[in-house]
Amino acid sequence: MSSQAAVPATATSHSAPDPEAQSGHAPDPSADRTAxxxxxxxxxxxxxxxxxxxxxxxxxxxxxxxxxxxxxxxxxxxxxxxxxxxxxxxxxxxxxxxxxxxxxxxxxxxxxxxxxxxxxxxxxxxxxxxxxxxxxxxxxxxxxxxxxxxxxxxxxxxxxxxxxxxxxxxxxxxxxxxxxxxxxxxxxxxxxxxxxxxxxxxxxxxxxxxxxxxxxxxxxxxxxxxxxxxxDLVGVVLATVSLLMLIYPLTRGRELDWPLWGHLSMVASPFMFAVFVVYERYKTRKDGSPxxxxxxxxxxxxxxxxxxxxxxxxxxxxxxxxxxxxxxxxxxxxxxxxxxxxxxxxxxxxxxxxxxxxxxxxxxxxxxxxxxxxxxxxxxxxxxxxxxxxxxxxxxxxxxxxxxxxxxxxxxxxxxxxxxxxxxxxxxxxxxxxxxxxxxxxxxxxxxxxxxxxxxxxxxxxxxxxxxxxxxxxxxxxxxxxxxxxxxxxxxxxxxxxxxPARPKQHMESGALEDTADAEVGAPTGLPEQRQKQQSPTKTG
Structure with missing residues (x-):
């Protein structure tokens, strides 16, 4: 049996659903312990x-x-x-x-x-x-x-x-x-x-x-x-270049006696990061895959x-x-x-x-x-x-x-x-x-x-x-x-x-609350955590 069986709905992965769960049969306790x-x-x-x-x-x-x-x-x-x-x-x-x-x-x-x-x-x-x-x-x-x-x-x-x-x-x-x-x-x-x-x-x-x-x-x-x-291949290139423009001069700067190009690269890196952010916003609007x-x-x-x-x-x-x-x-x-x-x-x-x-x-x-x-x-x-x-x-x-x-x-x-x-x-x-x-x-x-x-x-x-x-x-x-x-x-x-947040409570309470919410609404195991939290009466601060 899949290891998902013992994991509450909030913890399961987005892989194939458990056949036993779909059939409505109660899972075997020994299988739960194995999972x-x-x-x-x-x-x-x-x-x-x-x-x-x-x-x-x-x-x-x-x-x-x-x-x-x-x-x-x-x-x-x-x-x-x-x-x-x-x-x-x-x-x-x-x-x-x-x-x-x-x-x-x-x-x-x-x-x-x-x-x-x-x-x-x-x-x-x-x-x-x-x-x-x-x-x-x-x-x-x-x-x-x-x-x-x-x-x-x-x-x-x-x-x-x-x-x-x-x-x-x-x-x-x-x-x-x-x-x-x-x-x-x-x-x-x-x-x-x-x-x-x-x-x-x-x-x-x-x-x-x-x-x-x-x-x-x-x-x-x-x-x-x-x-x-x-x-997002363009995002990969922009993120990699932005990071290297900052990290490479910092890593090698002293050994190279802090050359001018190193300073220029570090100064330019925030602008490259800004370009990256602008493109990621565009990519989000375009196809939702930034x-x-x-x-x-x-x-x-x-x-x-x-x-x-x-x-x-x-x-x-x-x-x-x-x-x-x-x-x-x-x-x-x-x-x-x-x-x-x-x-x-x-x-x-x-x-x-x-x-x-x-x-x-x-x-x-x-x-x-x-x-x-x-x-x-x-x-x-x-x-x-x-x-x-x-x-x-x-x-x-x-x-x-x-x-x-x-x-x-x-x-x-x-x-x-x-x-x-x-x-x-x-x-x-x-x-x-x-x-x-x-x-x-x-x-x-x-x-x-x-x-x-x-x-x-x-x-x-x-x-x-x-x-x-x-x-x-x-x-x-x-x-x-x-x-x-x-x-x-x-x-x-x-x-x-x-x-x-001043006092995060989700790790004590949300597991039971979210499981209850799932049972009440019949939510599938792959429900995103963010939507589950909207169903929960407890909100973290």
Whole structure:
């Protein structure tokens, strides 16, 4: 029997109807239990894929010296190995999300994870820098096909009253992936398994990816947009060009000494985005198949959540890079020690993420996210104080306290934020919305990386250190200076969060209410979530 049988009407996908449901016979309880188990197995599969992508974003950084020695890579090639993935990933996310809406999220997920696994193998067996750069570009493009389907599959598979718990798990995975990449990369590189040096950081994806493909085919239920959509090719080109005009100069700007064309490209990118918006409005009126469903931005929770996501991406882009450079270059720590130092942060994020959505948000609403922003700010201020007090003699255990406070704050934000952004999104646009969420985070991350050149390297360049001791001191000073900027951005996030719904109640109540409404009106299983909410007496605020 189909896995849809155990899923309430709000959670079913737009695939073939259940014959038993159509015949009017009551479903077999044992089949319900099987379907429920399949749903949670599907969740484990897509979350593992999301974790694999999160780790792959950061795992390469600690292996760069080994790659440079092994392949005799130039500085420019090294930049492309790290930036190529991010560029291909960010440029393809919106398109990947929409392709899932059109052709099926399960299908695109399987294509993405298959291509990601193949690209990982090509990276691991690369014989030169050209092959490695090309494989990283392919890896990023395939991740852009895979990642938007993760949130979309969750959105259409689980009813509203279960999504809070599920997004709490997702937030924990995000926090774990954020610091697991450097630690895992350090371990695999240091162990030098089978004399392969850096190559296991890519080859480790192979068994995970193969298992994901096999299990995904069996346990993930297909879903797609209820209304027939067509791919907006002009929109794909305009969105990709707009993103690249902003992200590419930010990613490569400092290495290229901030050329004039880079500044002109960044200045022109908002105008290209404006052209994209105008065309999408035209496309909506013409045939109702735009690349981005602009009506999503009329949903208050989605529009506000996207704004928070963008600014939070800036925080992540600045902090994680300068933190890694501070420990490994400034303090002279090994990659393994730096990775282990981040373990308390990861644990704190995971704990707070699960607690926030399941226990706190239903009671306190957006105040939980705002408390998270303030808590992260408190952790940053404590970190600044400790870095200044202990200087170059600071130890890992002394960093534990501010990292735990920051991790708790981040956990209170990441899981509820994803839940808030997607909570009122119609199911037929889940893929497009998920692509926008990931694109916004990546764009914010790129903005943060661009700011690193100013708030971190600018301080070091002004100091002009000439001795190892002076370099360490300069990096420590630049780290503290950067944390003040991160704290300021978190202050902006705190204010933007006032635009989020004050107390979202749908995850506690709407599952039962919507099921009752469906039973009363005899609604089909594919009824869009937005229309169901109009039938429900409870309206989220």
């Amino acid at each position: 429920d188990r399949r749903r949670w197995i599907a969740l484990a599969i897509v979350m593992t894929a999301a974790f694999m992508d999160l780790v792959d974003v950061t795992i390469v950084n600690v292996a760069i010296p080994s790659i440079e020695r092994s392949l005799e890579a130039s500085f420019g090639a090294i930049q492309w190995i790290t930036a190529g993935y991010a560029l291909a990933f960010a440029a393809g996310l919106i398109t990947g999300g929409r392709l899932g809406d059109i052709f099926g999220r399960r299908r695109l997920f399987l294509i993405g994870i298959s291509g990601f696994t193949l690209a990982s193998a090509l990276c691991g067996f690369a014989v030169g820098t050209e092959m490695l750069v090309g494989a990283r570009l392919l890896q990023g493009a395939m991740a852009a096909m895979m990642v938007p389907q993760v949130l979309a599959i969750i959105h259409v598979t689980f009813p509203p009253h279960e999504r809070g718990k599920v997004f709490g798990m997702f937030g924990a995975i995000v926090g774990l992936g954020a610091v697991s990449g450097p630690l895992l990369g350090a371990l695999l590189t240091q162990w030098n398994l089978f004399g392969l040096e850096w190559r296991p950081i890519f080859l480790i994806n192979l068994p995970v990816g193969i298992a994901g493909v096999i299990l995904g085919r069996k346990f993930i239920t297909e879903s797609r947009a209820e209304k027939a959509l067509r791919l 690349l981005v469903e602009l009506s999503l931005f009329r949903v208050k929770s989605f529009a506000a959540g996207i704004a928070v996501q963008l600014t939070f991406g800036v925080v992540m882009g600045i902090f994680f890079l300068v933190w890694t450079l501070y420990m490994q270059v400034g303090l002279g720590w090994s990659p393994l020690r730096a990775g282990l130092t981040g373990v308390p942060f990861s644990i704190a994020v995971s704990l707070a993420a699960g607690l926030s959505v399941q226990q706190l948000v239903p009671r306190f609403g957006r105040k939980v996210l705002q408390a998270g922003a303030l808590t992260m700010m408190a952790g940053l201020l404590l970190y600044i104080w400790e870095a200044d007090r202990y200087g170059m003699g600071i130890s890992s255990w002394q960093m534990a306290a501010p990292l735990v406070v920051m991790g708790l704050g981040m956990g209170l934000i990441v899981a509820p934020l994803t839940d808030a952004v997607l909570s009122d999104v119609p199911r037929e646009h889940a893929g497009s919305a998920s692509g926008l969420i990931n694109t916004t985070m990546q764009t914010g991350n790129a903005l943060g990386l661009g700011l690193v050149a100013v708030v971190f390297f600018g301080v070091i360049d002004d100091a002009r250190p000439t001795t190892p001791a002076a370099v360490g001191t300069a990096f420590a000073d630049a780290f503290q200076h950067s944390l003040w900027w991160v704290a300021a951005v978190l202050g902006v996030i705190f204010l933007v969060m006032f635009a989020l």
